[in-house]
Amino acid sequence: xxxxxxxxxxxxxxxxxxxxxxxxxxxxxxxxxxxxxxxxxxxxxxxxxxxxxxxxxxxxxxxxxxxxxxxxxxxxxxxxxxxxxxxxxxxxxxxxxxxxxxxxxxxxxxxxxxxxxxxxxxxxxxxxxxxxxxxxxxxxxxxxxxxxxxxxxxxxxxxxxxxxxxxxxxxxxxxxxxxxxxxxxxxxxxxxxxxxxxxxxxxxxxxxxxxxxxxxxxxxxxxxxxxxxxxxxxxxxxxxxxxxxxxxxxxxxxxxxxxxxxxxxxxxxxxxxxxxxxxxxxxxxxxxxxxxxxxxxxxxxxxxxxxxxxxxxxxxxxxxxxxxxxxxxxxxxxxxx
Amino acid sequence: xxxxxxxxxxxxxxxxxxxxxxxxxxxxxxxxxxxxxxxxxxxxxxxxxxxxxxxxxxxxxxxxxxxxxxxxxxxxxxxxxxxxxxxxxxxxxxxxxxxxxxxxxxxxxxxxxxxxxxxxxxxxxxxxxxxxxxxxxxxxxxxxxxxxxxxxxxxxxxxxxxxxxxxxxxxxxxxxxxxxxxxxxxxxxxxxxxxxxxxxxxxxxxxxxxxxxxxxxxxxxxxxxxxxxxxxxxxxxxxxxxxxxxxxxxxxxxxxxxxxxxxxxxxxxxxxxxxxxxxxxxxxxxxxxxxxxxxxxxxxxxxxxxxxxxxxxxxxxxxxxxxxxxxxxxxxxxxxxxxxxxxxxxxxxxxxxxxxxxxxxxxxxxxxxxxxxxxxxxxxxxxxxxxxxxxxxxxxxxxxxxxxxxxxxxxxxxxxxxxxxxxxxxxxxxxxxxxxxxxxxxxxxxxxxxxxxxxxxxxxxxxxxxxxxxxxxx
Numbered sequence: 001x002x003x004x005x006x007x008x009x010x011x012x013x014x015x016x017x018x019x020x021x022x023x024x025x026x027x028x029x030x031x032x033x034x035x036x037x038x039x040x041x042x043x044x045x046x047x048x049x050x051x052x053x054x055x056x057x058x059x060x061x062x063x064x065x066x067x068x069x070x071x072x073x074x075x076x077x078x079x080x081x082x083x084x085x086x087x088x089x090x091x092x093x094x095x096x097x098x099x100x101x102x103x104x105x106x107x108x109x110x111x112x113x114x115x116x117x118x119x120x121x122x123x124x125x126x127x128x129x130x131x132x133x134x135x136x137x138x139x140x141x142x143x144x145x146x147x148x149x150x151x152x153x154x155x156x157x158x159x160x161x162x163x164x165x166x167x168x169x170x171x172x173x174x175x176x177x178x179x180x181x182x183x184x185x186x187x188x189x190x191x192x193x194x195x196x197x198x199x200x201x202x203x204x205x206x207x208x209x210x211x212x213x214x215x216x217x218x219x220x221x222x223x224x225x226x227x228x229x230x231x232x233x234x235x236x237x238x239x240x241x242x243x244x245x246x247x248x249x250x251x252x253x254x255x256x257x258x259x260x261x262x263x264x265x266x267x268x269x270x271x272x273x274x275x276x277x278x279x280x281x282x283x284x285x286x287x288x289x290x291x292x293x294x295x296x297x298x299x300x301x302x303x304x305x306x307x308x309x310x311x312x313x314x315x316x317x318x319x320x321x322x323x324x325x326x327x328x329x330x331x332x333x334x335x336x337x
Numbered sequence: 338x339x340x341x342x343x344x345x346x347x348x349x350x351x352x353x354x355x356x357x358x359x360x361x362x363x364x365x366x367x368x369x370x371x372x373x374x375x376x377x378x379x380x381x382x383x384x385x386x387x388x389x390x391x392x393x394x395x396x397x398x399x400x401x402x403x404x405x406x407x408x409x410x411x412x413x414x415x416x417x418x419x420x421x422x423x424x425x426x427x428x429x430x431x432x433x434x435x436x437x438x439x440x441x442x443x444x445x446x447x448x449x450x451x452x453x454x455x456x457x458x459x460x461x462x463x464x465x466x467x468x469x470x471x472x473x474x475x476x477x478x479x480x481x482x483x484x485x486x487x488x489x490x491x492x493x494x495x496x497x498x499x500x501x502x503x504x505x506x507x508x509x510x511x512x513x514x515x516x517x518x519x520x521x522x523x524x525x526x527x528x529x530x531x532x533x534x535x536x537x538x539x540x541x542x543x544x545x546x547x548x549x550x551x552x553x554x555x556x557x558x559x560x561x562x563x564x565x566x567x568x569x570x571x572x573x574x575x576x577x578x579x580x581x582x583x584x585x586x587x588x589x590x591x592x593x594x595x596x597x598x599x600x601x602x603x604x605x606x607x608x609x610x611x612x613x614x615x616x617x618x619x620x621x622x623x624x625x626x627x628x629x630x631x632x633x634x635x636x637x638x639x640x641x642x643x644x645x646x647x648x649x650x651x652x653x654x655x656x657x658x659x660x661x662x663x664x665x666x667x668x669x670x671x672x673x674x675x676x677x678x679x680x681x682x683x684x685x686x687x688x689x690x691x692x693x694x695x696x697x698x699x700x701x702x703x704x705x706x707x708x709x710x711x712x713x714x715x716x717x718x719x720x721x722x723x724x725x726x727x728x729x730x731x732x733x734x735x736x737x738x739x740x741x742x743x744x745x746x747x748x749x750x751x752x753x754x755x756x757x758x759x760x761x762x763x764x765x766x767x768x769x770x771x772x773x774x775x776x777x778x779x780x781x782x783x784x785x786x787x788x789x790x791x792x793x794x795x796x797x798x799x800x801x802x803x804x805x806x807x808x809x810x811x
Contacts, residue, residue, distance in 0.1 A: 052452030055407060059448045063440035065414050070437040073429020080418025080425075081751040087415055088762050092769070098408035099773060102401050106780040149422070149753045295430045296500075299508045306438055314445035321449050324457065 004300040008071035015064035022057040028177010030124025074293035075278040082150030097123025136165025176259035221273035236265035347759035362406035368535020369399035370474035424749035439483035447476030489520035522581040529574035534720035536567025541717025568689030591650040592734030596675035605643035607632035674726035
């Protein structure tokens, strides 16, 4: 395996982590519009926290997908065609969610507006759940043919681990979103988000333990890479504890950073356990290996040059836009605190 | 009917449906970004509040289109892997790089700056705020270069080798991929088509309001910006279309002959057929209405020269790629698409020219030409039809190849995908698109009706600017 292949495997981890962290809170805020908000004015307050950012956050997914196509075409092809219906459901969620922001702003009736807010909430709930399922399905052995085509059965797609994976990713993103709301709003919403999270963290601990146990029984991660897997799991639990302390001690930055690291840890445990494979075959000889799945060295070299130049530039204005909108959003008509 | 629905046809149908729908919003958004940016720049330079109102107003329609464009764009990226996995394996080494650059360079730019532009009208100096919309527009335009460089490769592969061990395309010269001659006739044609689309869409929408004598100053100024952009852009689109034709005659003679409905090599000089009935079985045409010399003129820019017919092109292709199949493309679709595209393009240019002529500063009688305003009003739909027709020619004219001369459409489809899955997703996409298209048109229509003073969601105390100063705590 060449260092370029390792680098791009790592960069895919970085890009998917960026997506999990950034669109993670974005999804969480979207779910919260129907969970946390009690009236339309609170819904608007929540949407305003992600209004300028959601599209940029989604670009992390598009970039991760594009980079996967570019650096690991065999992985991209096997994964997306194999989990066809699941990716379609993800798309469905992203579509209704993506248009909901604009459409809700244009709706003139209470019903019309409510439909698009529900579209936002559902469209923010479906993709994390199904992506969580896909990511936990591909760490289990799958039926793979010699040509690299994956034919997952229903049981490969829906089993205990994938359901726990889907729920865990959704829950983590919801809680990450609540932590973001605590950072970005004032008044009642901010308090309520904290109350919710002070309870939800106990549920997440349970979820993480179940996830770790299932990882032991249903994947070969503890056989193939026991130490690093264990280490990342410790990081996930540790960051969860830190985030929880942030809730209890009312330290919003600590909570947000904690839930962000937790999400990076989830992507990390998956990428770490997969390596050097990209898809795991039920017949080990059929596993798709990173060394065979990548693009040519020339393509990877050009991509590296491109990423080294363009990613920092993109990051500068991407981060700057968060600086521009760094203030808290308060409810309409509320008195400044 | 159901029996005939095999995986390949369903996947092709899906690609056609999703890209055609996506491409209603892509050129409209790229063009609307430009129109909005021009309006805001006029505000910055002339300090006339009407231009600011215009930028905000047309910006609302731009944002609606942008939103639908974004969500239908994600489908495209996923679709290559989902429905065309063998294509992705075959083309990954080439296709991935432009796609990744598109994301890193263009998508980050457009998505970040559109967010900044939407919510900071009161927070930055006008000139800085205008830069945001220009950056958004630049992002959308850059994205077109990169995705079209992938398409150009599929039309005219350059800078590659076929790998001995895998049989797949391998990148050998990235410079050759981005200097592909096909790209540099295709990109300007597409991008000016995009400006044309928005120019005439804005002009058409404004024309309807002017017919109702509504906000005359506002819509008159909007109409003029639309006409200037649309007329210049349509002239450029026609010019680059001509260059592209010159390229295709040599590069893909089958495609060109099909757009002209020619089976046998033409006489010299070649007449241009305006309309004809095509019999694809017997390779004959009837009812031809011909204009002498014109095809030679269009093809070679001179009064003589014969044009190769499809039968000759087929023989050449058989000699090159194997006699086991025919290489005929869907002739009737190409023939009529070309007439819609070229005829429509020229018509738009003439309409724009007439509009500018009647609206000239010395003797402005544009508002009295109600017939022209009516035609412009209906013509706002025409660019969308023209764009679609253009892509029909480009993509169907490549049949049976997905990558010209290298890889067929039949080989490209995902082996894992079933007809049932594709039928299901086709139905879902159709329903979703009907909904999205309907809602988008409805809300645009409402924006237009409410006019520049209209606010969004006024009943709920929310305007389009939820992050304006007063919404923030100290």
